[in-house]
Amino acid sequence: MEDVPMTTQPVAVRESLTFAVQHPFPIVAETIAALVRANHGGATSVDLDKADLVIATASRLETLDLAPGTRVAVLIDHADRRPVQEARSRGAIAALPLDLPADHLRAALGAVLAGRTWWPVVIAIDPEGEAPASRRLDALSGQQFKVLDLMSRGRLNKQIAYDLGISEGTVKSHVSSILRKLGVERRTQAIATFITSNDVARPARPIGGVAHLSRATHAAR
Known part of the structure; x- marks a missing residue:
């Protein structure tokens, strides 16, 4: 390391x-x-x-x-x-x-x-080879990330569909993809992964109170 x-x-x-x-x-x-x-x-x-x-x-x-x-x-x-x-x-x-x-x-x-070099501490994969939760979240598309965010706020599929201007069937498809990409079986597990992963439940904001920039890329996908 x-x-x-x-x-x-x-x-x-x-x-x-x-x-x-x-x-x-x-x-x-x-x-x-x-x-x-x-x-x-x-x-x-x-x-x-x-x-x-x-x-x-x-x-x-x-x-x-x-x-x-x-x-x-x-x-x-x-x-x-x-x-x-x-x-x-x-x-x-x-x-x-x-x-x-x-x-x-x-x-x-x-x-x-200042003209100096800068190298980060390298993050190691866990002994079982499983990617950290934050990296699994990065596999989500921008729309899937928004769906998961709303799920974590207690919104039902019908409410999520209304909030995002999409059909309830599309929401269900996104939820299935989210579970698959996160390697979980239930909504509650996906929500727990989202909430506990480096405070990613906070939306990305402009400079000053910036959340991780890797999160901001989801908005552009």
Whole structure:
């Protein structure tokens, strides 16, 4: 396991910085860019070929032709060993998990903006090989995530259908898919998984009280 503390201490930053953020979900890219500006008063967003710092997903980096000396921070969904190792192998200076709590993500970006490397503690799969509940939740589509959220609030299928403007049959289909993807048999088990998984029952909000950014991607699916 990587044993790198996630410090929240303020760090010194360069007076000026050009940066570019690339992510398939605009809400994530915009939030990361806003966090960069909040951490660095002299940060300016520019085109990729002019950026001192590029923050992007590993898949996006494969298509980029970056100038020599460009620093790269890789956006990953979770602090798993494989994506962290892949980021290192690409010469990145950091791997930034989008499911970090907001204050930890700010601290990680602060270190990167100060020119330092930042690597997360790697999360291990449990001994039986079962993925953590938060990762199973990430398998849900945006609509399924909304259905599960309403289920956790005690809404019945008919009420969920009304709230989302869909048929009750569609809700039942979503519920069946949710149970299958979460590996459970009953509604109550799905709701328990949702509520106990890293406070995901709280809706994603803009910067300031940000829930995990990986949750925000559901809204764009």
